[in-house]
Amino acid sequence: MVRRMPIKPLVLPAITDADDVATNLEAGVDEAELDSMAPAQLEPGGTTPSNVKFLNRSSRNDSNKRGTQTTPGHPKMLRRTNTWARSTGSLLRMASGNPTINVLRMSLFELHDRMSYRWVLHPQSPFKAFWDLLSAVIVVYYSWIIPFMLCFDWYEPSSTTKTFMKVLDVWGVVDIALRFRTGYIEYGTVVMNPRKIRQAYIRSVWFPIDLASSIPFEYIIKDTTASVSTRKTIKMIKYIKLPRLLRLGRFVKYLKRYKRYSSLTISLNAMIFSAHVAGCIWVAILKPCADAIEATRSHCQDGGEMDVYWVAFHHGIVSLLGVSATHVEASDRFLSGGYSHIASDDLNSAIYLWSSAVSVYGAILTAILFGTIIGLVQSWNRAENAFRKKMDHVTHEMDALSLPKPLRARVTAYYDYLWLNNRALSEQLSLLHDPGMSLTLRRQIAIYLFKDNLQKIPFFQLATDAVLGMICMQLHQSKFEETKGAG
Structure with a gap:
């Protein structure tokens, strides 16, 4: 007669039975094997270990000394179980000691990578x-x-x-x-x-x-x-x-994760950075403090650089926007192109080259910025604009079909109800029928939408998420109108 020796299971402290099942399933152990791996009663003469561990090595050693035998149906169950336990024991200890690791949400391979x-x-x-x-x-x-x-x-x-x-x-x-x-x-x-x-x-x-x-x-x-x-x-x-x-x-x-505002932020930063660089290049071309007389003025002393910078930054903004060109040839303003020059023909050609290049670049950058702002404003009411186009199309069809006014009112009320309550144009949810989305993700969305209502039925209260996902994928929302004269 073959007697089956007790096999000590892996125990995770502070983890529920559902967590144990999920952990074993991730390791590739079937539910039938879990039942066969259930701990048996200790013999009368057996000793109970003082501390619960992930792998009871003392019990395993005692079993080896007494010549452990396995059942014919599972000739390698004990060896396979102990091998798996030895290879994952340290991982499970780390998972139980670190509360940030959720065994139900992280596979053993990920735990192994995290430890290595x-x-x-x-x-x-x-x-x-x-x-x-x-x-x-x-x-x-x-x-x-x-x-x-x-x-x-x-x-x-x-x-x-x-x-x-x-x-x-x-x-x-x-x-x-x-x-x-x-x-x-x-x-x-x-x-x-x-x-x-x-x-x-x-x-x-x-x-x-x-x-x-x-x-x-x-x-x-x-x-x-x-x-x-x-x-x-x-x-x-x-x-x-x-x-x-x-x-x-x-x-x-x-x-770019925030697609609605990323383009506007990038465009504004590009405008400010371009004005900053243009203003600095303007100072490098004019060299306002290179003259001996100008070098004695306050803006060329220590601490006066920012006064010059803000004037240069303003010139950069004006040049990018193409608002005015007086700063290029004016001779009565500090940091202007004609400053300290008697005649305009004495101006450096680099000034005109800089002004022309910045103006062209500013026109392109301004067009991009305005286009981004227009697209952002349109995106705020994109769904509402789509609803209006849909209603225009529906109204045009009802006019072509010469529908009576009571029926037209019911059709209009139907679409108004969908828009006001679901912000949708039809009863069918587009996310659940999007062919570009994975089936697993669509099932999770369906479970989130319909699980509470489905579990009100006693038959589905103990159903798994996999079963509920398949059922929820077959459900859809419907709107029922009251009919006049209905009792």
Whole structure:
């Protein structure tokens, strides 16, 4: 007679029976095997373990000493169960010890990856989102300070600004190191393998950009007062930080999630940044503080750079919008094209070239901005506009068919009811019949809409979500009107 020895099940503390079943099903164990794996009563002489563990090794060792045998129907049940338990025991211990891990929502393979690549940052983690936001703010600061420092030759940064710039250089190095330990999403799959992350980042276009913009060349090349060319070289070397502005593309990806406002935000930022760059180039062309007399004025002293900047920024905005051209040839206003010139023919040709280029670029940018605003305004009432077009089409058909007024009133009331209550143009929900959406997602939507009403029927109260999903997919909303004379 073959006696079946007790097999200790895996136990998860503070997890319900439903969680145990879900965990075993994820591991590939059938429900029939779960029933066969139920713990049997201990023999009278058996000892009860003091602590409940994921795998009762003492019981397994005792069973081996007594020569454990298996039933003919399950010749390898015990070996397979113990092997699976040994391979997943550490994962389940981690899941029970970490409340942020939900075994019902995370497969054992994901738990294994999370344990193996513990020091790899998830691309959708809150810290990654915060770091990207911080990086975007730093890039915005770079986009302002770099053109300003390049075009305002007499500007000398303060000690606080220099210290802050050094901190930003350190941030650039830390950001590169963090990119090597941050997972990425490829074809809908999160890649957390450090080796694949390194290969993908090195082969991407961002690595040379980040590396070139993070090297502090201004500290490598020393500035000597006797060498004017060296100081100009240092000014030119600052241009190498301009590629860092391309990293705004990462922030644009997050803005595009809000499709309604991302285009307007990008267009406004492009307008402001273009005016900033145009104003800085205007200062670089005119060089208002290069003259010995002008250098003694207050706007050319330390702390007066911002007064010059706001005038230049205004000229940039005016040139982009094409409002006026008086600032190009005027001679009685500071920072105008004809300032300190006697005749207009003495003006530098670069002034006219700058004005023409900025005007053309501003016309294109303004058209994009206005088009974005018009599209945004139309999107606010897009559904209402579609409803109005639908009603115009219905009214035209009723006129063509010469329907009587009472019937027309009922048809109009029907569509008004659909619009006021469901914001829809028909009884059929478009999301549930969208061929481009996966069947699983459509079933989840149907369960959310109809599950509460369906479970009011006693027959469906114990039905699983899979069964409810198939039934809910066959349901649809219907509107019933009261008929005159109905009792």
